[in-house]
Amino acid sequence: MTDQTWNPLLRDQLAWHWDNQLRDRLGGLTDDEYFWEPTPGCWNVRPRGTGTAPVQAGAGAMTIDFAMPMPDPPPFTTIAWRLGHVIVGVLAVRNAAHFGRAPTDYQSFEYAATATEALAQLDTEYAAWQAGVESLGETGLARPCGAAEGPYAERPLAELVLHINREMIHHLAEVCLLRDLHLHTRQQTRQEAS
Secondary structure (H helix, E strand, O other): OOOOOHHHHHHHHHHHHHHHHHHHHHOOOOHHHHHOOOOOOOEOEEEOOOOOOOEEEOOOOEEEEEOOOOOOOOOOEOHHHHHHHHHHHHHHHHHHHHHOOOOOOOOOOOOOOOHHHHHHHHHHHHHHHHHHHHHHHHHHHHOEOOHHHHHHOOOEHHHHHHHHHHHHHHHHHHHHHHHHHHHHHHHHHHHHHO
16 A cells, blocks of 8 residues: 555645536636626625625725625625635635735735636636645645634644635535526526517
8 A cells, every 4th residue: 555645635636626527617607697696686796886785895996795794694696706705715815824825805806807807816816726735745734724714723724725625616516506507597588588
């Protein structure tokens, strides 16, 4: 039996999903899909000053809808919102805290105004995350997360990597499902109109 190292296994878990189930499914994402609001009162990414959510975060021309504390039940979120959450809250903030990316957060990030731009942001942050995890090696995975992870500061970075893998897999599966729903809802609407 050969010695197994955990770092490649953790990276491969996410890379396999990214390469075999996810990234191709995101290809060709349109702006119509990106901003589509399937229910009333959705949280979205919007041009500055057009949102109605209690918090409209972002540094550029676009803002992301938010509230603290989170309403119960939380509003339904669009593809744009979910991608914004993954790009910023799941990846970019962690890339900044652990792998040398420029500091960012929901308030200071410049959200994408188009689906193409959002996918480019996603690709950049994903690549930085995977490279950062690889740079940890085996020893780095055992290191505590540190103050950036709040109450999880003393937990090993390996647990953070597992958490990010779960976040990526479940949120981006939701994005793919919303694309399917958009396609089938639009097809049904077109058929009813004919």
